[in-house]
Amino acid sequence: MEQFATDVLAFIRTHPEMAALVIGFTAFAESFAFVSFFFPGFAILVAAGAMVQAGLIDPVAAALAGAAGAALxxxxxxWIGIKFGHMLPDAWPFRRHPDALEQGATFFKKWGWPSVFIGRFFGPLRAFVPLAAGICRMPLVPFMAANVISAVVWAPALLFSGYVIGTIARSGWSIEQKALAAGAALAAFAGLVWLSRKIFKTG
Known part of the structure; x- marks a missing residue:
C-alpha cells in the first residue's frame, strides 16, 4: 500500500488538473467500508495537503472534492447496511474481520446519531459506523446531516494538517524550531488517538 500511495501522489504531481478527482476518490475509498481496510487514503490526503502548501493543488477544489467523496x-x-445488513457478517471482508462490524455497531448503539459525526475522525470506526447506522435503520435525514457536516470538517482538516507539515518542512526555521513544531503536532495527534480510544472503551 505504501507504493500505491507513492504512485498516487506522483500522479497528482504530474497531473495537477486531476488532483480534485483523485482526492475525491481517495476520500470516498477511505470512507467506504469495503475498501478502507486496504486503502491508504489518510496518508494520501495529508500528503495532498502538503501539495496545497507548495501551490500544486487548488485548496478550495481539493477541500470540496474531499468532502464530497467522504460524504458519498x-x-x-x-445504503448497503439498509439493503444487505443481514448478509454482511457472512460477506467478505467481514468473514475475516468480524470485529470491525461489531465495533461499529457497538459504537453506534451507544452514541446514536452523533456516532456518525464522531466516528468520521477515528480510523478504526470511520468506515463502519455508517454501515452500522444502515443496519440499525437510522433515519435518513439525521444520518445525512451528520454525514455531510462531518465530511465538510474532516476532509479540510486532513488537508490542513498536510499544509502545516509542508509549511514546517519548507520554512527557514532552525532544526530546533522544526522539531518543536513537529513535536506539538505529534502531541495533538496523540491526544486525538487517546480520546478516540477513551470514547470507544466507554462504548
Missing part, C-alpha cells in the same frame, strides 16, 4: 462513501455504506 458514508452514504453508500449506509
Amino acid at each position: 462513501g458514508d452514504a453508500v455504506s449506509y
Whole structure:
C-alpha cells in the first residue's frame, strides 16, 4: 500500500488538473467500508495537503472534492447496511474481520446519531459506523446531516494538517524550531488517538 500511495501522489504531481478527482476518490475509498481496510487514503490526503502548501493543488477544489467523496462513501455504506445488513457478517471482508462490524455497531448503539459525526475522525470506526447506522435503520435525514457536516470538517482538516507539515518542512526555521513544531503536532495527534480510544472503551 505504501507504493500505491507513492504512485498516487506522483500522479497528482504530474497531473495537477486531476488532483480534485483523485482526492475525491481517495476520500470516498477511505470512507467506504469495503475498501478502507486496504486503502491508504489518510496518508494520501495529508500528503495532498502538503501539495496545497507548495501551490500544486487548488485548496478550495481539493477541500470540496474531499468532502464530497467522504460524504458519498458514508452514504453508500449506509445504503448497503439498509439493503444487505443481514448478509454482511457472512460477506467478505467481514468473514475475516468480524470485529470491525461489531465495533461499529457497538459504537453506534451507544452514541446514536452523533456516532456518525464522531466516528468520521477515528480510523478504526470511520468506515463502519455508517454501515452500522444502515443496519440499525437510522433515519435518513439525521444520518445525512451528520454525514455531510462531518465530511465538510474532516476532509479540510486532513488537508490542513498536510499544509502545516509542508509549511514546517519548507520554512527557514532552525532544526530546533522544526522539531518543536513537529513535536506539538505529534502531541495533538496523540491526544486525538487517546480520546478516540477513551470514547470507544466507554462504548
